[in-house]
Amino acid sequence: MIEAQGLTKRYGRTVAVNDLSFTVQPGKVTGFLGPNGAGKSTTMRMILGLDNPSAGTVRIDGRRYSELKQPLRQVGALLEAKWVHPNRSARSHLRWMAASNRIPAKRVDEVLEIVGLTGVAGKRAGGFSLGMAQRLGIATALLGDPGVLLFDEPVNGLDPEGILWIRRFMHRLADEGRTVFVSSHLLSEMALTAQELIVIGRGRLIAQTSTRAFIDMASESTVRVRGPEMDRLHGVLIGQGLAVRDVPAGDDGPAALLVSNSSTEQVGELAGRVGLVLHELAAQRGSLEQAFIQLTGGEVEYHAGALAGTPNGSPAAGTPAAPAQPTGPLPRRTEAVDATRGGDAR
Amino acid sequence: MTLLTVERIKLFSTRSPWWCMILATALTVGLTSIFAATTKPADLPTFTPSVTQFAFSFGLVVMMVMATLAVTTEYRFSTIRSTFLAVPTRTPALVAKAVVVALLAGIVGEITAVGSWGIAKLIQPDAPLGIDTAQEYRNVFGVGLIYLLSAVLALAVGLIVRQSAGAVVIELVYLLLLENLLPAIPRIGDHIQHWLPYTVGNNFIVAGQPETDDGPPAIEGMPFGPWGSLVYYAAVCVGLFVIGLVLAKRRDA
Numbered sequence: 101m102i103e104a105q106g107l108t109k110r111y112g113r114t115v116a117v118n119d120l121s122f123t124v125q126p127g128k129v130t131g132f133l134g135p136n137g138a139g140k141s142t143t144m145r146m147i148l149g150l151d152n153p154s155a156g157t158v159r160i161d162g163r164r165y166s167e168l169k170q171p172l173r174q175v176g177a178l179l180e181a182k183w184v185h186p187n188r189s190a191r192s193h194l195r196w197m198a199a200s201n202r203i204p205a206k207r208v209d210e211v212l213e214i215v216g217l218t219g220v221a222g223k224r225a226g227g228f229s230l231g232m233a234q235r236l237g238i239a240t241a242l243l244g245d246p247g248v249l250l251f252d253e254p255v256n257g258l259d260p261e262g263i264l265w266i267r268r269f270m271h272r273l274a275d276e277g278r279t280v281f282v283s284s285h286l287l288s289e290m291a292l293t294a295q296e297l298i299v300i301g302r303g304r305l306i307a308q309t310s311t312r313a314f315i316d317m318a319s320e321s322t323v324r325v326r327g328p329e330m331d332r333l334h335g336v337l338i339g340q341g342l343a344v345r346d347v348p349a350g351d352d353g354p355a356a357l358l359v360s361n362s363s364t365e366q367v368g369e370l371a372g373r374v375g376l377v378l379h380e381l382a383a384q385r386g387s388l389e390q391a392f393i394q395l396t397g398g399e400v401e402y403h404a405g406a407l408a409g410t411p412n413g414s415p416a417a418g419t420p421a422a423p424a425q426p427t428g429p430l431p432r433r434t435e436a437v438d439a440t441r442g443g444d445a446r
Numbered sequence: 447m448t449l450l451t452v453e454r455i456k457l458f459s460t461r462s463p464w465w466c467m468i469l470a471t472a473l474t475v476g477l478t479s480i481f482a483a484t485t486k487p488a489d490l491p492t493f494t495p496s497v498t499q500f501a502f503s504f505g506l507v508v509m510m511v512m513a514t515l516a517v518t519t520e521y522r523f524s525t526i527r528s529t530f531l532a533v534p535t536r537t538p539a540l541v542a543k544a545v546v547v548a549l550l551a552g553i554v555g556e557i558t559a560v561g562s563w564g565i566a567k568l569i570q571p572d573a574p575l576g577i578d579t580a581q582e583y584r585n586v587f588g589v590g591l592i593y594l595l596s597a598v599l600a601l602a603v604g605l606i607v608r609q610s611a612g613a614v615v616i617e618l619v620y621l622l623l624l625e626n627l628l629p630a631i632p633r634i635g636d637h638i639q640h641w642l643p644y645t646v647g648n649n650f651i652v653a654g655q656p657e658t659d660d661g662p663p664a665i666e667g668m669p670f671g672p673w674g675s676l677v678y679y680a681a682v683c684v685g686l687f688v689i690g691l692v693l694a695k696r697r698d699a
Binding site: 145148149150151152165166168171172175177179180182183184185186187188189192193195196197199200201202240 | 448449451452455456459460461462519520523524525527528529530531532533534535539696698699
């Protein structure tokens with residue numbers, strides 16, 4: 101478990117991280133989401149005791165990083181894949197890391213096997229591709245079989261196969277009960293990887309919530325509806341005070357109506373009451389990108405406590421009343437959130 | 447002990463330390479052998495053990511570069527962060543590095559010193575190259591101690607500057623230019639010279655040696671005797687290293 105309390109980092113007059121408090125729980129993959137320059141890496145370096153906070157504290161299982169005896173056995177970190185001397189072999193790199201925390205030398209071969217680098221263990225790390233370097237970084241993090249793992253932008257620059265591998269890997273680590281904290285600015289990636297999200301913008305906490313709840317509360321929920329009598333349908337919906345938009349026929353399918361801030365139940369019942377035939381009735385969810393830009397764009401308005409008032413939250417989608425810390429269990433997402441047509445269930 | 451092993455693995459798992467060690471030895475011993483081979487028979491009576499060490503600064507500079515790189519490459523490739531992740535209190539790791547690097551430099555120093563003396567003896571068996579007096583012992587075997595301490599100094603500069611080129615330039619400019627130019631200042635130059643660390647360190651090797659034409663020059667009127675000079679030089683090197691430690695602990699990695 102990682103607990104940050106009022107974590108602040110100033111560089112001269114610039115405030116990189118501003119009074120950040122959050123908790124990362126074990127047994128889940130927690131995403132650390134924010135645009136470039138939001139302070140994610142600085143926060144991670146402070147967690148690991150590499151940078152000294154200007155104010156506040158961060159503890160791992162109740163202790164500061166610098167208080168840990170043999171820290172590699174408790175915390176594994178991949179902050180940058182290239183933290184390796186280019187002329188040193190992968191095995192030598194792992195060997196000295198292992199020796200520093202009295203980790204048996206045979207563990208080096210084990211982690212090389214886990215990340216699939218056994219074949220190139222004797223090669224100089226400078227010649228590694230980004231994907232291989234990333235795997236070596238993960239091997240370093242796993243060396244001490246730690247209960248807490250931190251990854252900073254682990255999928256940056258990886259090919260789809262590598263991304264899939266890392267994603268599954270992190271899920272497996274979390275399923276083993278470890279604390280997994282992953283930063284990214286790739287929102288769609290976080291939607292697939294993380295069950296919990298800590299969202300920051302300009303060094304401040306925007307939200308700590310489950311991924312699903314984050315999308316629910318932040319993105320616009322609309323209902324797509326289509327039937328043979330579109331004009332009448334339009335009139336009925338307008339008559340109920342709903343915002344309706346016409347979608348002309350196109351790549352997305354035949355012409356339809358988009359109803360904002362409603363639910364399939366509401367639209368379906370309205371149509372049924374007046375005897376209208378429907379050919380399509382589907383909830384559409386906005387993408388994480390939309391949610392994210394919406395939130396970070398108005399960073400001043402939307403800090404942690406103000407989220408309950410998010411105007412576009414859909415009441416029918418079951419958004420919790422206090423969304424900053426939702427408590428109910430939420431299903432893990434297994435499908436990609438399409439950039440434009442999110443949860444379209446046609 | 448563990449951390450010494452770690453630093454040993456780190457140092458010897460890249461190739462540049464090996465090259466530095468070979469270069470330091472080859473340069474020094476090679477120059478001495480040329481010197482010995484070209485010495486005129488008339489000069490043989492003054493070809494003493496101290497003269498065989500005239501080139502020790504060459505190897506010394508190379509080993510100082512190695513010591514500097516041992517820490518600056520860690521910053522260059524961010525492995526210093528991995529080091530500090532493994533040893534978050536930082537100081538023990540850096541002290542271990544200093545011990546390993548300094549010991550290695552000391553050993554290389556002794557090898558170059560004994561190698562230089564040995565090759566001179568081989569080439570000029572008739573020269574008075576016997577090592578008998580305490581001063582002659584210091585002349586040859588003292589070189590290793592200066593290598594050892596200078597490595598600590600170089601490591602400290604690397605730790606403070608954190609950049610290979612910058613640190614090496616500072617060391618070379620200081621060693622080769624500043625310590626030679628400052629004494630040229632009228633009136634106060636001589637007094638300054640007597641307290642310049644490297645000059646004082648050298649005094650440990652050369653103090654009390656007979657006036658010869660070719661050995662490293664001995665300077666008159668030094669404030670300390672040989673061992674006092676060594677302690678003074680050691681204090682400067684270790685002092686600078688402590689400053690480096692404090693900075694490394696305080697600064698963000």
